[in-house]
Amino acid sequence: MLYIIYNCLKNKVTYFLLSINLIVFVLFNIRYGIPVCGDIPWRTFCINNFSVLQYGQVNSLLLEGKNLYQLITKLFLHKASFHLIWNVVALFYFGKKLESNFGSTPIFLSFFISGISTSLATLTLGSIISIGASGAIIGVVSTWVILEEKRNAVILFALFVILFHFPYFIGANINFISHLSGLFSGLTFGILYKHFVERK
Secondary structure (H helix, E strand, O other): OHHHHHHHHHOHHHHHHHHHHHHHHHHHHHHHEEEEOOOOOOOEEEEOHHHHHHHOEEHHHHOOOOOOOHHHHHHHOOOOHHHHHHHHHHHHHHHHHHHHHHOHHHHHHHHHHHHHHHHHHHHHHOOOEEOOOHHHHHHHHHHHHHHHOOHHHHHHHHHHHHHHOHHHHHOOOOOHHHHHHHHHHHHHHHHHHHHHHHOO
């Protein structure tokens, strides 16, 4: 019991981010959920289009200066159960690695800096709709691999990138611009954090 409490306190930001994602998904499914979306079996327990239009990133609105809150809320909105599970597993594993070894500040800043940068980068794609924390999570993993400075971390990072994009090959839609901007933001933040903070 004491270990569980210690582990939660040591990784409080990771568990905070995980909790928001899980709670939002459950609440939105209770209020706006539909059993299946699409003809692919694993697209189950989905939120409806109303939720996506209200809290996802709707570029046509943002480019008109409307609903700017969507740049943040889209990070905590997932369309279906598989989308959520894929992201929270990655955040749980790598978030704990980053926070346990380097503290709460890097994961908090990396997640939101990378997340917002992915939202801004997605604006270049024109009138599309985007949701999910994937880009922010890639940013967190990128920051971790910079701060970790170990060969096995690079190997694990490469494996993560490959596996994280596996859903694309079974029919999932992936915003590659979001992922690339998350990667660049996470790496850049990691380099700057190491240079200006860790070496002080």
